[in-house]
Amino acid sequence: MSAGWVAGAVRAKALVGRYPGAAGAREVAACDRLDDALRCLAATPYSRYAQTAVGLPEAQRAVTATLLWHLRVLAGWLPRGGARLLVPLAAGFEIANVASRLPAPNGRRAASPQPYRLGALETAWRSLEHAATPGELRAALAASPWGDPGGDTPWALVTGMRMAAARRTAVAVPPARRWAQGRAVLLTAREQFVHQRSLPEPSQRHAARLLGGRASAAASYQEFRERLPSAAGWVLADVEEPDALWKAEAHWWRTVQADGAAMLRDGRYGPRVVVGAVAVLSVDAWRVRAALESAARGGRPGEVFDALV
Template sequence: MSAGWVAGAVRAKALVGRCPGAVGAREIARGPTLDDALRRLATTPYARYARTAAGLPQAQRAVAATVLWHLRVLAGWLPPGGARLLVPLAAGFEIANVVARLPAPEGRRAEAPEPYRLGALETAWRSLERAGTPAELRAALTASPWGDPGGDTPWALLTGMRMAAARRTAVAVPSARRWAQGRALLLAARELFVHHRSLPEPVRRDAARLLGTRAPAAASYQEFREHLPPATGWVLADVDEPGELWRAEARWWRTVQSDGAAMLREGRYGPRVVVGAVAVLTVDAWRVRAALESAARSGRPGEAFDALV
């Protein structure tokens, strides 16, 4: 194993060791107010970007920005070419940048936040940033590793990017394929059976690569479950109807956490340790963001937060 991978793995473990974890998230969630939660947040690594947060959206974005900063630092410790492993794992930040550029729903006009600074972890952001219309965004995506989303409506653009992120992760990060399949499954199930929207053809093709051809073409939720590959059935175990998909999502997060922690415990220095660290860092941020929302609701945790911690 190269010195670069050893250094990256050591750095990755150090970053994970500073996470608040489930116990810290519980303390943040108990509030009892958002101000109390922000004071607790200031004692964690998330303080770097959270110092100036004035409300819940800003605080949650600060948590996400901290994770991105950690991934960029981690990428800098990896050997030449190693950062490519992290690019698909950081795809959600590029998606969030696109979300901020899309037309806002009526009645929800707000100033767009500063884009996340992706550095070496960008896929095509510099091209996407120059796009002035949804049609130009679609063209830029089509010419990039994201691929054609199948439409230029806000929904089609984002659904296409989210499914493409799962596809890219499964191909480029073999140790994260299980998570990518789970994410694709949840996205497809929610679009098909909660929102009752047909998947654009490119999205259906990406879903088929991860879930087989039969599940994405299913006419009912039950049929969807029956046609899933055995390796993905765990996501929807005991989730008998689409209205309970939040339970499946909580299970997905728990699985990413447990798988990532297991990779960190393997004791070898290499890509799997780094991927495991990214998983644990990402789950910790998700948990802290949910904890902040609970504090903003006077310390009343939501069901998904309770299911995870």
């Protein structure tokens, strides 16, 4: 293993050690006002962006902006070419940038926040941000590593990007393949058996590669569960009805946390440790966002937050 990867892994572990973890998230969630919760974050890395936040959406975005900033810092610590390992893992930020530019279901375009600044972690944002219409956005995606999403409706664009991100992660980041397959399971199950709509054709192809053709062609939720390969079926193991997919979502996050922590404990410094750090940092941000929502509701944690911590 090169000295660059060893140094990057050591710094990744140090970065993780600064985050509040489950205990810190519980403290935030127990606050009965959002202002108090934000004060709890003052001694954490989230204070960089959260100290000026006003309202829950802005506070939650401050948390994810902090995560992105530290992923960019981590990418800068890695040896030449190492940042490519993190690009698929940061794809959600580029998807969020695209989603914020699309019309809402009522046809209106809400005031968009400033796009996340991706730096070396972008996939194709410099091309996508210049698209003025959904049709232009589809064309820009088709000409990029994202590939054609299969439609130019807001739903097709975002769904196509999410499934493409899962596929790219599984291929480019082997330690994260299990998480990518689990994410593809959740996306497929939610679209087909909750919203009752078929995936766009390119997303169907990605799903078939990740989950197998038999599972992606299932006609019912139970059939879908039964046909999933063992490498992907774990995420729905205890979720017998599609209405309970929120439990599967929490299970997915717990698995990412456990796997990431195990990678951080790995004695071999290198890419696995870095991927583990990204996993643990991402879970922490997700947990703190849920904790802030709890505080905004008067200190009443929701079921998903309880299931995670």
